[in-house]
Amino acid sequence: MIPSLPRPAWLRGATACYLAAFLVFLFLPLVVVGVFAFNDAPYPAPPWHGFTLDWFRGNEAAGRTGLFQDEELLGSIWTSFEVAVWVTLLSVAVGTTNAFLLERFRFRGQQLLSVLILVPLVIPGVILGISILAFASRLAGLAENWFGWEAEFLRPGLPLVVLGQFSFMATIATLTISARLRRFDRTLEEAALNLGASRAAVFRTILVPYLAPALVGSAAICFIMSFADFNTTLMLVGADAPLTVMMYGRMREGASPVLNAVSLFLMVASALLALSLLRLSQKRNDVSAPPAA
Amino acid sequence: MSAAWRARAALAALLAPALLWLGALILLPHVELAVLSLRERIGPQQYAASLSQYKTFFTEPLYWHIFVRTALVSCVATLFTFLATFPIAWIIAKALRGRAGALLFIVCLVPFWVSETVRTLGWMILLRESGVLPSLLVKLGITQVPVEMLYHDATILLGLVYTNMLFMLVPLVSSLESLDDALIEAAYDLGASGWSILRTIVIPHAAPGITAGAIIVFMLTLGNYLTPALLGGKNSEWFTEQIYTQFITRFNWEQGAAFGFLLLGLSTIMVMIGLRLSGQRFGDVMRRT
Numbered sequence: 001m002i003p004s005l006p007r008p009a010w011l012r013g014a015t016a017c018y019l020a021a022f023l024v025f026l027f028l029p030l031v032v033v034g035v036f037a038f039n040d041a042p043y044p045a046p047p048w049h050g051f052t053l054d055w056f057r058g059n060e061a062a063g064r065t066g067l068f069q070d071e072e073l074l075g076s077i078w079t080s081f082e083v084a085v086w087v088t089l090l091s092v093a094v095g096t097t098n099a100f101l102l103e104r105f106r107f108r109g110q111q112l113l114s115v116l117i118l119v120p121l122v123i124p125g126v127i128l129g130i131s132i133l134a135f136a137s138r139l140a141g142l143a144e145n146w147f148g149w150e151a152e153f154l155r156p157g158l159p160l161v162v163l164g165q166f167s168f169m170a171t172i173a174t175l176t177i178s179a180r181l182r183r184f185d186r187t188l189e190e191a192a193l194n195l196g197a198s199r200a201a202v203f204r205t206i207l208v209p210y211l212a213p214a215l216v217g218s219a220a221i222c223f224i225m226s227f228a229d230f231n232t233t234l235m236l237v238g239a240d241a242p243l244t245v246m247m248y249g250r251m252r253e254g255a256s257p258v259l260n261a262v263s264l265f266l267m268v269a270s271a272l273l274a275l276s277l278l279r280l281s282q283k284r285n286d287v288s289a290p291p292a293a
Numbered sequence: 294m295s296a297a298w299r300a301r302a303a304l305a306a307l308l309a310p311a312l313l314w315l316g317a318l319i320l321l322p323h324v325e326l327a328v329l330s331l332r333e334r335i336g337p338q339q340y341a342a343s344l345s346q347y348k349t350f351f352t353e354p355l356y357w358h359i360f361v362r363t364a365l366v367s368c369v370a371t372l373f374t375f376l377a378t379f380p381i382a383w384i385i386a387k388a389l390r391g392r393a394g395a396l397l398f399i400v401c402l403v404p405f406w407v408s409e410t411v412r413t414l415g416w417m418i419l420l421r422e423s424g425v426l427p428s429l430l431v432k433l434g435i436t437q438v439p440v441e442m443l444y445h446d447a448t449i450l451l452g453l454v455y456t457n458m459l460f461m462l463v464p465l466v467s468s469l470e471s472l473d474d475a476l477i478e479a480a481y482d483l484g485a486s487g488w489s490i491l492r493t494i495v496i497p498h499a500a501p502g503i504t505a506g507a508i509i510v511f512m513l514t515l516g517n518y519l520t521p522a523l524l525g526g527k528n529s530e531w532f533t534e535q536i537y538t539q540f541i542t543r544f545n546w547e548q549g550a551a552f553g554f555l556l557l558g559l560s561t562i563m564v565m566i567g568l569r570l571s572g573q574r575f576g577d578v579m580r581r582t
Contacts, residue, residue, distance in 0.1 A: 015384060131323050228409060243410075
């Protein structure tokens with residue numbers, strides 16, 4: 001119950017116990033992944049054999065390949081990075097145009113369009129993947145039959161992975177950016193126009209700075225989600241596997257502490273990104289806090 | 294005249310990316326999928342319209358069984374996700390509130406910045422026969438030999454609950470935060486028990502958040518591939534795996550497309566039931582999450 005009401009001791013005790021158990025449940029898998037990246041044994045399992053950095057640096061004498069020599073894994077990190085950059089750029093760009101379309105214009109069919117924009121989020125990722133795969137392959141077939149083009153980018157591979165992830169992340173970017181645009185005080189824009197600013201100047205000096213937190217935030221979400229996406233990616237992947245698909249394949253084959261090492265790298269990277277975002281948003285709030293009326 | 298023309302040009306310029314995205318990546322691919330699912334291969338490069346893909350699904354008990362199983366397990370997983378996160382949402386929004394509540398909220402969101410693959414890897418290390426928990430059980434004298442804790446239905450359920458909790462927690466917290474404490478205090482002063490406050494005030498107030506969370510969690514669970522495949526192994530019998538097998542392994546796109554549509558249909562029906570039950574609109578639910 002809420003603090004203003006008397007709570008029996010057992011209820012308070014039970015609440016505290018549940019909270020503790022929940023936090024253990026939440027963090028145990030991550031802690032275990034991190035800890036076994038440093039275990040001096042060829043298999044990520046107890047007992048503890050002592051601390052080692054072999055799973056990062058490798059150890060030729062012991063025949064161990066570390067993360068830094070595992071070209072396949074490093075390559076897949078780079079692949080994921082490239083995909084994530086493209087997905088982020090596309091999603092934020094289309095998210096921004098969508099936000100203006102929904103918030104600044106009134107046209108026939110707008111209601112329908114605003115519902116359609118949400119649809120990609122309720123289609124299971126696997127189905128987004130296979131439908132884009134099937135459609136792209138149809139287009140490739142047509143291009144070949146009609147014009148004799150060899151449309152390689154329409155075959156399973158990274159361009160399709162980018163498009164597949166973009167197909168639903170554009171919705172997330174649209175929601176984030178249009179939510180902020182909706183709260184924009186349009187009198188600021190009108191004042192600037194009245195004072196003789198051009199539309200381009202208004203856009204650059206007022207709208208873009210105002211939207212910046214939403215742009216940065218949605219970019220970070222798209223980037224992280226692109227790195228983590230599995231369902232859609234699995235259906236569209238070609239010869240070059242992004243990190244999640246590569247890890248999945250290795251996890252099915254068997255366990256190796258190298259996977260723990262690469263996971264730890266992912267955790268540290270996303271923690272850093274989350275922290276810097278938090279920092280940024282706090283700073284921005286301090287600066288852009290509205291003056292007391 | 295020229296202003297109106299410019300407004301039109303701007304509208305067209307903004308409509309183009311939206312229509313291109315929805316048309317080329319959502320609408321047309323699904324039309325293609327529908328066409329695929331409604332045809333049958335009768336010879337090399339020759340196809341005829343037919344319902345045989347759907348007939349296979351209904352006459353082959355294996356597919357039917359896996360489909361129903363996936364739906365049921367997803368329902369149970371959604372229920373458990375709600376039960377597991379509701380107390381935490383309450384603690385964040387009501388018991389702690391303020392700075393401490395916000396801090397706990399952030400702490401609870403942290404694991405979801407890491408990909409599902411990594412989190413599943415953690416569960417595999419914890420639960421496999423040579424893993425952390427089985428050896429702990431032996432050490433504590435609870436079991437004689439290490440037991441295999443992977444590859445059970447309960448393991449799949451655990452993994453599914455774990456992986457989607459965030460999508461329940463966020464709407465729950467925001468709907469509980471908007472509940473006025475005065476209502477709870479008034480009910481208490483009038484002699485209501487904790488249970489009846491929960492049942493008649495808290496749950497009805499949080500209903501929109503609960504529905505939003507349940508819809509998203511159910512949909513994500515139904516469409517999950519990674520968790521059942523890795524934590525359930527060969528016993529997972531998950532419907533998305535059937536789609537993958539047909540599409541990628543057997544290259545039977547017609548059958549895979551039909552399976553895809555059946556899954557999409559199930560997911561859509563459940564979403565609509567959820568919306569109908571709570572009397573909410575689709576757009577409002579999506580904005581909540």
